[in-house]
Amino acid sequence: xxxxDIARLAGVSVSTVSRVLNNHPxxxxxxxxxxxxxxxxxxxxxxxxxxxxxxxxxxxIGVIRSGNGNPFYxxxxxxxxxxxxxxxxxxxxxxxxxxxxxxxxxxxLERAERLRGIILLGGRFDYTVEMVAPLSVPFVCCTHTxxxxxLPQDRYSSVTIDDEEAAYRAVEFLYHLGHRSIALLLPxxxxxxxxxxxxxxxxxxxxxxxxxxxxxxxxxCGSYGLADAYRATLALVGSGASFTALFAISDLLATxxxxxxxxxxxxxxxxxxxxxxxxxxxxxxxxxxxxTLVQPAAELGRQSVQLLSGLLDGGGEHRHILLETDFRxxxxxxxxxx
Amino acid sequence: xxxxDIARLAGVSVSTVSRVLNNHPxxxxxxxxxxxxxxxxxxxxxxxxxxxxxxxxxxxIGVIRSGNGNPFYxxxxxxxxxxxxxxxxxxxxxxxxxxxxxxxxxxxLERAERLRGIILLGGRFDYTVEMVAPLSVPFVCCTHTxxxxxLPQDRYSSVTIDDEEAAYRAVEFLYHLGHRSIALLLPxxxxxxxxxxxxxxxxxxxxxxxxxxxxxxxxxCGSYGLADAYRATLALVGSGASFTALFAISDLLATxxxxxxxxxxxxxxxxxxxxxxxxxxxxxxxxxxxxTLVQPAAELGRQSVQLLSGLLDGGGEHRHILLETDFRxxxxxxxxxx
DNA sequence: TTGAAAGCGCTAACAT
DNA sequence: ATGTTAGCGCTTTCAA
Numbered sequence: 001x002x003x004x005d006i007a008r009l010a011g012v013s014v015s016t017v018s019r020v021l022n023n024h025p026x027x028x029x030x031x032x033x034x035x036x037x038x039x040x041x042x043x044x045x046x047x048x049x050x051x052x053x054x055x056x057x058x059x060x061i062g063v064i065r066s067g068n069g070n071p072f073y074x075x076x077x078x079x080x081x082x083x084x085x086x087x088x089x090x091x092x093x094x095x096x097x098x099x100x101x102x103x104x105x106x107x108x109l110e111r112a113e114r115l116r117g118i119i120l121l122g123g124r125f126d127y128t129v130e131m132v133a134p135l136s137v138p139f140v141c142c143t144h145t146x147x148x149x150x151l152p153q154d155r156y157s158s159v160t161i162d163d164e165e166a167a168y169r170a171v172e173f174l175y176h177l178g179h180r181s182i183a184l185l186l187p188x189x190x191x192x193x194x195x196x197x198x199x200x201x202x203x204x205x206x207x208x209x210x211x212x213x214x215x216x217x218x219x220x221c222g223s224y225g226l227a228d229a230y231r232a233t234l235a236l237v238g239s240g241a242s243f244t245a246l247f248a249i250s251d252l253l254a255t256x257x258x259x260x261x262x263x264x265x266x267x268x269x270x271x272x273x274x275x276x277x278x279x280x281x282x283x284x285x286x287x288x289x290x291x292t293l294v295q296p297a298a299e300l301g302r303q304s305v306q307l308l309s310g311l312l313d314g315g316g317e318h319r320h321i322l323l324e325t326d327f328r329x330x331x332x333x334x335x336x337x338x
Numbered sequence: 339x340x341x342x343d344i345a346r347l348a349g350v351s352v353s354t355v356s357r358v359l360n361n362h363p364x365x366x367x368x369x370x371x372x373x374x375x376x377x378x379x380x381x382x383x384x385x386x387x388x389x390x391x392x393x394x395x396x397x398x399i400g401v402i403r404s405g406n407g408n409p410f411y412x413x414x415x416x417x418x419x420x421x422x423x424x425x426x427x428x429x430x431x432x433x434x435x436x437x438x439x440x441x442x443x444x445x446x447l448e449r450a451e452r453l454r455g456i457i458l459l460g461g462r463f464d465y466t467v468e469m470v471a472p473l474s475v476p477f478v479c480c481t482h483t484x485x486x487x488x489l490p491q492d493r494y495s496s497v498t499i500d501d502e503e504a505a506y507r508a509v510e511f512l513y514h515l516g517h518r519s520i521a522l523l524l525p526x527x528x529x530x531x532x533x534x535x536x537x538x539x540x541x542x543x544x545x546x547x548x549x550x551x552x553x554x555x556x557x558x559c560g561s562y563g564l565a566d567a568y569r570a571t572l573a574l575v576g577s578g579a580s581f582t583a584l585f586a587i588s589d590l591l592a593t594x595x596x597x598x599x600x601x602x603x604x605x606x607x608x609x610x611x612x613x614x615x616x617x618x619x620x621x622x623x624x625x626x627x628x629x630t631l632v633q634p635a636a637e638l639g640r641q642s643v644q645l646l647s648g649l650l651d652g653g654g655e656h657r658h659i660l661l662e663t664d665f666r667x668x669x670x671x672x673x674x675x676x
Numbered sequence: 677t678t679g680a681a682a683g684c685g686c687t688a689a690c691a692t
Numbered sequence: 693a694t695g696t697t698a699g700c701g702c703t704t705t706c707a708a
Binding site (some may be wrong): 002003004014015018019021022046047049050051052053054055 | 703
Binding site (some may be wrong): 353357391 | 699701702
């Protein structure tokens with residue numbers, strides 16, 4: 001079923017059908033009704049591919065979400081969506097695997113959907129000039145930025161928290177509570193990504209406060225998964241390492257850690273404090289409610305759109321925005337037991 | 339940049355470029371290399387819309403995921419994806435809001451992507467013949483089925499758990515533990531959806547075991563959100579209703595309920611047992627680990643694909659598969675305190 | 677107000 | 693092995 005069929009059935013020309021379908025004003029009411037009737041009757045839906053092919057440019061922004069599981073992105077996405085719509089853009093979202101390359105995907109989407117701009121949600125921290133070459137519309141990184149690649153700052157925008165600083169603050173908070181042996185739970189210390197940045201923040205805090213770096217206090221879980229975090233925490237405690245606080249670099253890791261500590265007979269926060277980063281809604285409802293640094297999810301999304309919109313409207317330049325995390329008091333931290 | 343440009347730059351014809359791009363064998367090695375070089379150099383990506391337009395039919399299955407937040411769908415999606423790929427299909431996933439209509443969306447996607455079939459993940463339970471009319475390829479409902487609409491069974495397939503039965507089993511389990519006052523936490527009792535079905539299961543269990551239905555034990559939260567569930571539970575306890583167990587119709591609701599009970603000075607499970615349905619990975623890691631009926635997420639996804647594949651290969655007919663839930667022992671239930 | 681026709685970028689006959 | 697060409701379904705001039 002094509003507009004040709006509809007035209008024939010309605011006894012008009014294809015251009016008239018097209019006009020009706022696109023709400024052009026210059027069609028007489030009776031003809032319009034007639035065409036619409038046929039369209040309805042046959043449940044006709046115009047072929048999007050053909051439309052895309054012929055329309056010079058739309059007003060669509062592509063959003064690529066990397067990694068399928070993380071609930072952290074959910075509120076960000078909502079914010080992006082509503083901000084986009086309120087500015088008259090339409091949004092086209094795709095979710096991809098961690099294993100897929102978001103830039104390749106973005107480039108394809110750009111062609112397929114005639115995108116005007118792209119928002120990369122949760123991607124790599126190590127873009128090179130070569131990698132972004134296929135992209136020919138402006139893009140902004142939301143929740144990540146290019147700290148490990150050679151892509152110049154003026155080639156892209158980003159909106160993130162300062163990951164290194166956030167980790168520093170988390171450790172600082174624990175230190176000021178009185179903790180002197182602070183364990184760290186993270187997937188890897190050299191992933192050229194989040195983990196590495198937050199690891200640096202942890203190290204800097206130790207240094208600042210004159211605490212020794214103790215490798216036996218580092219729990220490496222290998223992934224951002226709950227099961228791995230759980231196992232790594234069990235192993236950490238099982239190794240005999242002694243610590244009064246555990247800083248997990250994400251809320252999810254922290255959640256699994258609390259259970260593991262509990263299993264080992266350690267009460268949180270009485271025997272061991274636990275702190276996270278992210279501020280998932282869910283971790284507000286676990287027991288004990290997690291003390292964490294909340295990322296300004298809605299703001300991350302909103303400002304990404306604002307940046308992109310500025311770029312598209314002509315005036316704007318590529319910028320890099322660092323947003324503050326917000327301390328959320330839970331019940332998972334306390335002064336050390338002595 | 340189009341294949342025409344590439345052809346000119348490489349000094350060949352457009353069909354040669356097309357052949358190279360589509361890995362056709364009948365291109366000489368030097369020409370292929372030459373074309374590829376130009377393609378690389380200019381980061382050329384063929385226009386998907388044009389391809390879609392001209393290709394008679396692909397091998398793509400569309401997946402529409404309704405509602406953006408629920409982590410329950412994550413493992414299902416992974417299963418769908420891998421099963422699809424292993425059978426030689428490619429997948430095209432779209433996520434839509436609760437507020438959007440998945441069928442309209444599916445119909446558009448069907449045209450746009452030339453889909454061969456559709457998997458609806460987490461949609462409505464009340465389709466009518468009229469609503470599905472725009473779809474012209476077979477579709478299967480994953481995690482929902484058409485118990486409230488007039489769409490005949492032979493017009494679609496479905497793979498779900500028996501929601502009514504699962505709720506029954508949850509209550510049965512609590513009953514056998516000794517509980518006689520079992521509260522219920524759910525968004526609504528008449529949403530023509532999940533909530534209503536599970537409500538029926540709850541009622542049937544009460545009836546079977548000779549327990550009176552007590553409206554004051556029904557906690558209505560209005561949504562599947564954590565905050566609403568938390569408030570509803572506080573209100574339920576605050577109302578003075580007396581119960582020794584709470585059955586929340588989803589794991590997320592159960593999680594928020596546990597926190598609310600704790601806030602009210604009720605220990606779970608000593609003072610009040612809590613049980614959920616879904617079996618989220620996360621609720622295995624909260625304290626107390628949630629006792630729940632686990633939906634066979636991977637199997638739900640896998641069988642959806644198998645059904646669809648059977649339909650497409652000619653032989654299959656529309657079928658409706660009910661999968662069993664699996665009891666997962668946590669630590670959130672116990673015999674009543676007396 | 678309506679219709680005829682060109683062309684979007686690509687693939688696949690068909691021709692060479 | 694490579695080139696020429698006819699559409700795919702649609703929108704949009706341009707003419708009537």
